[in-house]
Amino acid sequence: MVRSLLKKYGIQGGSHDQHFLVDNRILERIIEESRIGPEDVVLEIGAGVGNLTEKIASKAKKTIAIELDPNLVDVLHDRFGDHEEIQIISGDVLEVEFPPFNKVVANLPYSISSPVTFKLLRYDFDLGVLMYQYEFARRMVACTGSEDYSRLSVATQYYADAEIIMKIPASAFSPPPKVMSAVVKLVPRPFPYKVVDESFFFKFITAVFGQRRKKLKNSIMNNSSKLGLNKEDVKEMIIQLPQDIIDKRPENLSPFELADIANGLKDIKQL
Numbered sequence: 636m637v638r639s640l641l642k643k644y645g646i647q648g649g650s651h652d653q654h655f656l657v658d659n660r661i662l663e664r665i666i667e668e669s670r671i672g673p674e675d676v677v678l679e680i681g682a683g684v685g686n687l688t689e690k691i692a693s694k695a696k697k698t699i700a701i702e703l704d705p706n707l708v709d710v711l712h713d714r715f716g717d718h719e720e721i722q723i724i725s726g727d728v729l730e731v732e733f734p735p736f737n738k739v740v741a742n743l744p745y746s747i748s749s750p751v752t753f754k755l756l757r758y759d760f761d762l763g764v765l766m767y768q769y770e771f772a773r774r775m776v777a778c779t780g781s782e783d784y785s786r787l788s789v790a791t792q793y794y795a796d797a798e799i800i801m802k803i804p805a806s807a808f809s810p811p812p813k814v815m816s817a818v819v820k821l822v823p824r825p826f827p828y829k830v831v832d833e834s835f836f837f838k839f840i841t842a843v844f845g846q847r848r849k850k851l852k853n854s855i856m857n858n859s860s861k862l863g864l865n866k867e868d869v870k871e872m873i874i875q876l877p878q879d880i881i882d883k884r885p886e887n888l889s890p891f892e893l894a895d896i897a898n899g900l901k902d903i904k905q906l
């Protein structure tokens with residue numbers, strides 16, 4: 636099936652993160668987990684030869700398939716050019732404006748996992764079923780205090796509930812990648828805690844997780860200029876923050892506690 640499509644169009648993959656999902660059972664499970672119904676408008680990123688696209692389109696009201704590689708865009712037009720319910724967008728996912736959609740289902744290009752995920756999370760949608768490199772997926776869903784807990788965990792969980800629903804071996808792809816993969820289910824929801832200044836919060840998370848083994852108060856001091864704080868004032872500011880929190884390492888602080896400190900710093904900054 637998928638292998639014969641690759642053969643028919645002479646597609647070998649390898650460049651542009653091209654690892655095509657050839658295991659039909661996994662394609663079917665992704666579709667099942669996406670619970671696509673006749674009202675759904677589904678965005679697919681990196682449609683490749685359309686192996687997932689055709690399964691999505693058989694259930695959805697509309698499918699929007701984005702693909703960067705012009706050879707693969709030609710394949711998609713050849714296969715689906717006369718399907719009105721499939722919109723093919725030729726271009727870089729990081730550059731194109733997404734038309735409205737309510738679900739996103741994709742085997743993502745792994746090298747742009749982070750920017751593409753955070754671009755997506757700024758759109759309004761109900762459900763994402765997305766394939767990532769396994770290690771990246773583990774960091775997205777990691778809990779406070781775990782080895783994988785990172786800036787990515789806090790940022791992902793700021794926007795959505797995230798869960799690994801499948802672990803996929805390299806043998807499911809052609810050509811096989813060098814890494815294991817995982818499918819993550821993302822359910823966007825309102826922010827679960829108050830953040831006074833989103834852009835300052837993300838700057839703060841990036842700075843303190845850059846020094847995840849240092850006590851928070853020390854990484855705030857070390858990063859004062861990056862955070863736009865006057866170094867001279869930082870010592871004084873630190874005294875006003877909850878000591879039980881700033882004495883811990885960032886890796887042991889929940890997103891809520893980190894937001895609390897970012898809000899505190901922002902308040903002090905504005906005094």
Ligand SMILES: C[S@@+](CC[C@H](N)C(=O)[O-])C[C@H]1O[C@@H](n2cnc3c(N)ncnc32)[C@H](O)[C@@H]1O
Nearest residue numbers: 651654655656681682683702703727728742744
């Ligand atoms: C992992 S493959 C998935 C292909 C296919 N959907 C599948 O499941 O077999 C990733 C796809 O993303 C495409 N791609 C890579 N970078 C891209 C980008 N910046 N924008 C859009 N598509 C991209 C690649 O050409 C490739 O078709």
